Amino acid sequence: MTEQTNHHPSPPPASFRPSDLKRKLRIGEGAIETLLFILGFLTIFVTVSIVIVLGDQALLFFNDPQVSFREFFMTTQWQPAIGQFGIWALVSATLTTSLIAMAVSLPLGLSAAIYLSEYASPRARSVLKPILEILAGIPTVVYGFFALLFVTPLLRDLLGADKLGVYNMLSAGIVMGIMILPLISSMSEDALSAVPNSLREAAYAMGATPFEASIQVILPAALSGIGAAIIVGISRAVGETMIVAVASGATSKFTFNPLEAAETMTAHIARISGGDLSYNTIDYNSLFAIALMLFLVTLVLNLISQWIVSKFREQYE
Amino acid sequence: MTKFTYPQEQDLQRFVNARYRTAWIWQIVFLSALLLAILSLSALSLDVVDGAFGYVAYEFKKDPLTISQTPIDDLQKEELLTILQTSLSKGAYGKLDKEKPMETRTAEDLYSLVLERIIQVKTLETFPLYDSLFRKAEIEAYVQETYPDARLEFRSWLTPRFLTSPMSSRAEFAGVRTALFGSMWLVTIAIAFALPVGVGAAIYLQEYARKNFINTIIQMNINNLAGVPSIVYGMLGLAIFVRAMEAFTSGAMFGITDTNGRTIMSAGLTMGILVLPLVIINAQEAIKAVPDSIRQAAYGVGATKWQTVWSHVLPNALPGILTGSILAMSRAVGETAPLIIVGASTFISIDPNGPFSKFTALPIQIYQWTARPQGEFHAIAAAAIIVLLSLLLTLNATAILLRNRFQQRF
Numbered sequence: 001m002t003e004q005t006n007h008h009p010s011p012p013p014a015s016f017r018p019s020d021l022k023r024k025l026r027i028g029e030g031a032i033e034t035l036l037f038i039l040g041f042l043t044i045f046v047t048v049s050i051v052i053v054l055g056d057q058a059l060l061f062f063n064d065p066q067v068s069f070r071e072f073f074m075t076t077q078w079q080p081a082i083g084q085f086g087i088w089a090l091v092s093a094t095l096t097t098s099l100i101a102m103a104v105s106l107p108l109g110l111s112a113a114i115y116l117s118e119y120a121s122p123r124a125r126s127v128l129k130p131i132l133e134i135l136a137g138i139p140t141v142v143y144g145f146f147a148l149l150f151v152t153p154l155l156r157d158l159l160g161a162d163k164l165g166v167y168n169m170l171s172a173g174i175v176m177g178i179m180i181l182p183l184i185s186s187m188s189e190d191a192l193s194a195v196p197n198s199l200r201e202a203a204y205a206m207g208a209t210p211f212e213a214s215i216q217v218i219l220p221a222a223l224s225g226i227g228a229a230i231i232v233g234i235s236r237a238v239g240e241t242m243i244v245a246v247a248s249g250a251t252s253k254f255t256f257n258p259l260e261a262a263e264t265m266t267a268h269i270a271r272i273s274g275g276d277l278s279y280n281t282i283d284y285n286s287l288f289a290i291a292l293m294l295f296l297v298t299l300v301l302n303l304i305s306q307w308i309v310s311k312f313r314e315q316y317e
Numbered sequence: 318m319t320k321f322t323y324p325q326e327q328d329l330q331r332f333v334n335a336r337y338r339t340a341w342i343w344q345i346v347f348l349s350a351l352l353l354a355i356l357s358l359s360a361l362s363l364d365v366v367d368g369a370f371g372y373v374a375y376e377f378k379k380d381p382l383t384i385s386q387t388p389i390d391d392l393q394k395e396e397l398l399t400i401l402q403t404s405l406s407k408g409a410y411g412k413l414d415k416e417k418p419m420e421t422r423t424a425e426d427l428y429s430l431v432l433e434r435i436i437q438v439k440t441l442e443t444f445p446l447y448d449s450l451f452r453k454a455e456i457e458a459y460v461q462e463t464y465p466d467a468r469l470e471f472r473s474w475l476t477p478r479f480l481t482s483p484m485s486s487r488a489e490f491a492g493v494r495t496a497l498f499g500s501m502w503l504v505t506i507a508i509a510f511a512l513p514v515g516v517g518a519a520i521y522l523q524e525y526a527r528k529n530f531i532n533t534i535i536q537m538n539i540n541n542l543a544g545v546p547s548i549v550y551g552m553l554g555l556a557i558f559v560r561a562m563e564a565f566t567s568g569a570m571f572g573i574t575d576t577n578g579r580t581i582m583s584a585g586l587t588m589g590i591l592v593l594p595l596v597i598i599n600a601q602e603a604i605k606a607v608p609d610s611i612r613q614a615a616y617g618v619g620a621t622k623w624q625t626v627w628s629h630v631l632p633n634a635l636p637g638i639l640t641g642s643i644l645a646m647s648r649a650v651g652e653t654a655p656l657i658i659v660g661a662s663t664f665i666s667i668d669p670n671g672p673f674s675k676f677t678a679l680p681i682q683i684y685q686w687t688a689r690p691q692g693e694f695h696a697i698a699a700a701a702i703i704v705l706l707s708l709l710l711t712l713n714a715t716a717i718l719l720r721n722r723f724q725q726r727f
Contacts, residue, residue, distance in 0.1 A: 032623045033525055039517035040526070040535050043597070046590055047538050050549060053556040111350030119344055128351060135358050137709060139651025141680045142361070142702050145687045149695055150364040178357045185354075209340035232544065239546025241654035242680075246687055266548050266654070273551075273658045279560065291552040295545060302544040306537065 054295060057288030064282050072289070076254035078268070080283045089252040090290065093262035097173040097244055098237035100258055104177025105233060109184030110226065116185070117192035118214040129186075136182035144246030147175035152247060159259075167249030167261035176243050180233045187232060191225020192218060228305040235301035239294060241266040265290050365706075368699030369474050371449040374460045374467040375489075378437035397427040404435045425478060429490045438489055441467050443692040475700040483666040484677065488686075488693035493701050498668050499581065499661070499676035500650055500708075506585025506672060507592055507649045512642055514589075515596030519638075522597075523604040524626050543594040551658030554587030559659055568673025579660030582672040587655050592645040599641020603634040636723035643716040647709045653680040679705050 062069060066083045075086030112132070116125055152171040156164050164170065195218050203213035219226070249261025250271055263271070269287050277284050324332060392400075398419060402410060413419065413430070422430075432438050441464050444456055449471060460469050482492030518539075526532040558566050563578035566586070607630050615625035631638075661681045669676045679701060686698035 026621060029621055029623050033521075036517050036521035036525060039514050040521040040532075042514060043518060043539050043542060043593065044535060046542060046553075046593070049557065050545070050553050053553055054549070057556065108350045108353060111347040112354055115344070115347035115351050119347065128355075131355050131358060132351075135354060137647065137651075137713060138361070139653065139680055139705065139709070141651070141653040141683050141687075142365070142706070145683065145698060145702060146361045146364055148687060149368065150360060178354070181354055209336050211340035211343045212336070215343075235544055235546075239548065241546070241548045242684065245654075246684065266546065269548055269552070270654055270657050273555065273660075288552060288556075291549050295549045298544060298546055298549075299541060302541050306540055 050295060054288050054292040057285050058292045060280075061282065061285035061289045064285070066282060067286075078252040080272075080286060085286060086254075087265075087290070087293065089254045090263060090265045090268050092254050092256055093169060093244075093248065093252075094238055094264040094266070096169050096256050096258055096262070097176060097248060097264055098234060100170060100173025101176035101180055101237040101240075102230070102234060104174055105180040105184050106230060108177070109181045109229075109233075110188055112181070112185040113188035113192055114214050114219070117189045118210060118218065132182040132185055135178070136186070138179075140179060140240060140242040141246070143175050143179050144242045147171050147243055147247035151175055164259050165249075165261050167247065168259055169244075169248045169262055170258040172244045172246075172248035173258060175247065176237055176240055179240070179243065180236050183236060184229050184233045187229035188222070188226045191222040191229065194225065195221045224308050224311060228308040231301050231305040231308070235298045235305070238301070239266060239298050241270050245270045265294055365699050365702050367445045367447050368696055369446075369703055371446045371472070371696070372444040372453075372456055372469055373472045373693070373696075374441040374443075374464055374469050376439050376441060376464065376467045378439065379435060392428075394424040394427060397424065397431055400431055400435065401427065409434070425481065429478075429482060429485075433485075433487065433490055440489055440693045443696050474696045475703055479697070479700055480704065483668070484664060484682075485666065486664070488691065488697050491686075491697055493679060493682060493704055495665050495668055496677050496679045496682045496701070497704070499665075499678040500680075502581045502669055502672065502676065503585045503588055503656075503678055504646050504649050506582065507588035508642060508646055510586060510589030511593045511596045511645060515593050515642075515645075516600050516638060518593075519597050519600035519604055520626060520631075523601055524622070524630065539594050539597050543598060546654075547591055547652055548654040548658060550587055550591040551655030553590070554583060554655060554659045558583035558586050566673070568671075571673070573671075573673045576673060576675060579662070579675065580673050581669055581676045584656055584659045584661060584676065584678075585672065587659050588649045588652065591652065591655060592649050595645045595648060596642055599644065600634070600638045603637025603641065604630060606637060607633045636719055640716045640720045643712055643719070647712040647716075650708060650712070651680055651705065653684055656681050657684070679708070 061067060062072070067085050072085055072087055074088075075084065076088040076092075077084040077086045078089035116128060120128060148166075148171075151174055152164075152166060152168065155168075155171055155174075156166075192214075199217055199221055200213060203217040208217070244264045245267040248264065248267060250263055250267070251261060252268060253260065253262040255262050269290055272283060272287055323329075401413075401419070405413075410419075419427075442460070448456060457469060460467055479492045480497070481494050482490060483495045485491040518535075522532065522536060522539075526535070559578035562583075564570050566578045566580055566583040567573065567576045568580065568582070611629050611633060612625055615629045620629070656678055661677050662675045665675055665677045683698050683701045683705065686694040686701065689695075
């Protein structure tokens with residue numbers, strides 16, 4: 001016994017001191033880790049500065065004697081020139097265009113996702129998926145061009161030029177839907193593919209048709225992931241700027257009629273700040289109040305979708 | 318209580334057939350949704366092509382034949398110069414000479430000047446490609462009737478001249494040269510900021526971070542930042558880079574005095590922050606894909622943590638990181654809204670000469686030209702879109718090639 005425990009592989013060198021076995025203090029390693037941590041922490045700093053910058057200027061706006069909190073959230077006229085600041089004039093357009101966009105992208109995106117995940121052969125998938133990815137990679141300003149110079153004239157031919165103006169929310173909303181479609185379909189497809197094969201096989205073993213299997217078994221199982229996709233889609237629609245800036249008009253108006261022209265929150269920010277705007281005026285500060293609202297809305301939406309996704313992951317992993 | 322009976326032979330067959338018919342119909346519905354998406358993509362590309370080429374009705378204020386016998390397209394630089402000297406008034410010539418000495422200008426530049434100042438081409442109407450190809454006779458009759466003096470010409474708005482000439486207030490002479498330079502500067506600054514910071518953050522999160530509160534927050538925050546609307550980044554850039562850091566971004570610190578904070582530097586940094594979450598997430602994926610055995614092998618021969626990361630993990634993750642950065646670059650090239658907020662100038666006819674000059678960018682030009690009512694501006698907007706999309710296609714193709722070339726399967 002004692003012989004075995006005292007066994008050493010080789011004797012230590014003559015210069016060996018026991019303290020060498022202690023963990024060496026490496027200053028370089030520590031410095032690098034600190035530096036990397038700072039780089040990671042910088043992203044928090046970005047969020048914090050967004051909140052501070054937007055909040056600070058928005059506070060200036062709300063402290064202005066011309067504006068009241070109540071007016072901002074309760075009235076429906078946005079006319080900075082005559083001191084009317086009712087955010088609903090802009091929110092109504094944002095809601096209308098986003099709703100149209102979701103009405104287009106949700107059924108199409110979901111159907112495309114079901115086809116890709118449940119029906120398409122691997123070969124067909126390898127052709128079809130990249131096409132959707134191309135659609136996702138097109139800059140939004142190009143979609144704006146498409147909305148104004150293709151979809152709007154087309155809609156005006158269909159509905160009659162007297163009903164539909166050159167600028168309208170319908171065309172902007174539809175094109176926004178096409179823009180969001182790849183996002184919805186790829187996120188939904190991920191959710192559908194994550195449903196374990198055992199469920200699929202069980203459904204087929206019961207004699208279900210592919211349609212019954214996907215709608216009654218797989219879709220419900222993937223519902224939380226699809227929910228997350230929908231929420232991210234809404235958040236994208238709310239924050240989208242260039243399509244609405246080009247195609248939905250440049251006058252703020254409280255309306256939910258998609259045939260009319262109205263300016264969304266994002267388009268308003270883009271138009272006003274694109275001109276010669278002097279700092280510290282009430283117009284300038286009002287933009288930050290709008291941007292703060294936009295940031296908070298999208299933040300909440302993104303947080304909800306992340307929460308759903310993380311909950312969903314636990315189900316099958 | 319009625320007794321349940323199973324459907325018998327023929328009924329059963331009918332039920333099953335009906336169910337399979339429904340399944341088949343829905344399969345077609347699902348497929349057509351996908352086809353509709355593809356159709357939109359083709360409609361979009363065809364619309365752009367349709368706009369960028371086609372017949373143009375235009376007229377000359379002065380017939381070119383009265384200026385020179387040979388067609389002015391074939392004239393040499395010296396001949397163009399004499400035409401300008403003789404036809405322009407002394408004052409006008411002197412003014413042009415003062416802007417940029419005439420002898421140093423290129424032949425192309427002089428050619429545009431001759432067209433613009435002496436012949437004075439005026440575009441009357443533009444026709445899309447589809448009509449130009451299939452309804453040529455109608456267009457000819459229409460032009461003859463409406464504009465008796467006009468000439469009709471089939472024109473591609475996308476020409477080498479379009480790529481190399483600077484901005485102009487006239488669609489016929491406008492080009493994307495300044496915008497292209499602006500976009501390149503912008504992307505360079507954005508990636509120079511986002512790549513080191515993003516990769517550093519990704520290394521920290523994948524290799525160093527323990528699972529504690531602050532690291533969870535950092536990770537969650539990055540995912541959230543990726544979903545913040547680009548226009549909000551624009552507002553951030555406006556408040557921080559354009560205003561608060563004006564002394565730096567206007568170049569005043571470095572002795573440049575003729576600009577304010579609305580420079581390439583401000584826009585580039587704004588874009589850098591915008592693509593940062595994208596770079597981090599992609600780099601994280603790339604680092605995650607490096608198998609643990611490589612790390613353990615490095616530790617096994619006594620490497621320190623940083624030695625492991627620097628000489629074993631990073632080289633293996635590099636292709637993935639590069640692919641991610643290229644995708645981030647293509648995002649930065651196409652992004653428009655933040656540039657409007659940060660204050661891209663819309664009319665710039667001189668090339669940007671450094672990070673502290675005013676600028677315009679390709680998507681800004683597309684936006685501006687699309688927003689104009691005249692058809693000829695829509696035509697050059699379409700041409701600029703083709704330039705932008707080819708640029709993006711090249712970037713993405715590079716990313717895919719890189720991925721396929723260096724992808725290692727462990």
